[in-house]
Amino acid sequence: MAEPAPKEQIALHEFSVRYRAALAKQHPTTEQSLDTVRGAVREQYEQEQEAKRSQTSEPPSQSKEREPDAPEA
Amino acid sequence: MDDLIKTVRTYRFASGLAERVRLAEDIFRRIEPDLRLFVFSSISNDSAQDALQEVLKAVAVSLQKFQGDTEKEFWAWCYRIARNKLSDHYREQYAERVQSVAPDELWRMMEVSAQDAPMSPAVWLDLKYAIQLLTAAKPECYKLLWRHYVIGLDYGEIAEERGLNYDAVRMQIGRCLEQAKALLT
Numbered sequence: 410m411a412e413p414a415p416k417e418q419i420a421l422h423e424f425s426v427r428y429r430a431a432l433a434k435q436h437p438t439t440e441q442s443l444d445t446v447r448g449a450v451r452e453q454y455e456q457e458q459e460a461k462r463s464q465t466s467e468p469p470s471q472s473k474e475r476e477p478d479a480p481e482a
Numbered sequence: 483m484d485d486l487i488k489t490v491r492t493y494r495f496a497s498g499l500a501e502r503v504r505l506a507e508d509i510f511r512r513i514e515p516d517l518r519l520f521v522f523s524s525i526s527n528d529s530a531q532d533a534l535q536e537v538l539k540a541v542a543v544s545l546q547k548f549q550g551d552t553e554k555e556f557w558a559w560c561y562r563i564a565r566n567k568l569s570d571h572y573r574e575q576y577a578e579r580v581q582s583v584a585p586d587e588l589w590r591m592m593e594v595s596a597q598d599a600p601m602s603p604a605v606w607l608d609l610k611y612a613i614q615l616l617t618a619a620k621p622e623c624y625k626l627l628w629r630h631y632v633i634g635l636d637y638g639e640i641a642e643e644r645g646l647n648y649d650a651v652r653m654q655i656g657r658c659l660e661q662a663k664a665l666l667t
Contacts, residue, residue: 423605430595
């Protein structure tokens with residue numbers, strides 16, 4: 410099927426731009442949403458710091474010496 | 483490069499908490515309205531506010547992992563996270579939601595937009611036509627047209643959402659538009 414006629418697309422595009430602008434104007438980003446974002450960023454940051462701390466405080470791994478093979482009978 | 487994507491890239495390399503919070507606030511002030519539209523168009527209003535917060539949190543937590551370079555890629559990434567979140571936690575409402583907005587409400591929103599961008603007679607006719615097309619569409623078509631033309635999801639994103647292929651969605655949307663046009667004549 411051919412693409413829809415541009416007339417419809419132009420009309421719907423104009424509608425979309427205006428609808429979204431009106432929505433953004435009527436419902437600006439709330440403090441609740443920003444708090445959610447801040448909390449998530451902080452949580453993520455703390456996890457990274459924690460991971461870094463545990464990396465630096467881990468003692469170097471001591472690899473277990475391989476036991477010598479049993480002597481052949 | 484778009485301003486939004488510049489900020490997202492800066493966020494990716496920001497190491498201090500204060501800087502990250504400042505950049506995240508800037509990013510989310512710009513993307514929250516469209517994510518709100520996506521969520522409120524996808525599930526019932528009762529659950530939508532909680533769902534929106536879940537979506538914002540999921541996007542914020544993963545923001546440093548975004549690897550794309552364009553705004554289009556960024557939006558596709560955000561909508562994928564939103565879709566997964568809604569599908570995982572609000573499956574019932576997500577599947578059932580097909581609720582059209584009344585024409586009066588659509589016009590009211592156009593009047594709100596006209597406060598900042600006055601309508602010329604030609605634009606007014608375009609908007610009238612768009613609202614007629616949307617209101618003439620059958621419920622399933624309304625949902626498709628709304629997601630594609632109003633929210634701005636592309637054929638590929640809708641295809642992913644519905645488990646269909648790209649061409650099937652493209653043809654379905656074309657048919658819906660043709661049907662709506664036919665109902666107006």
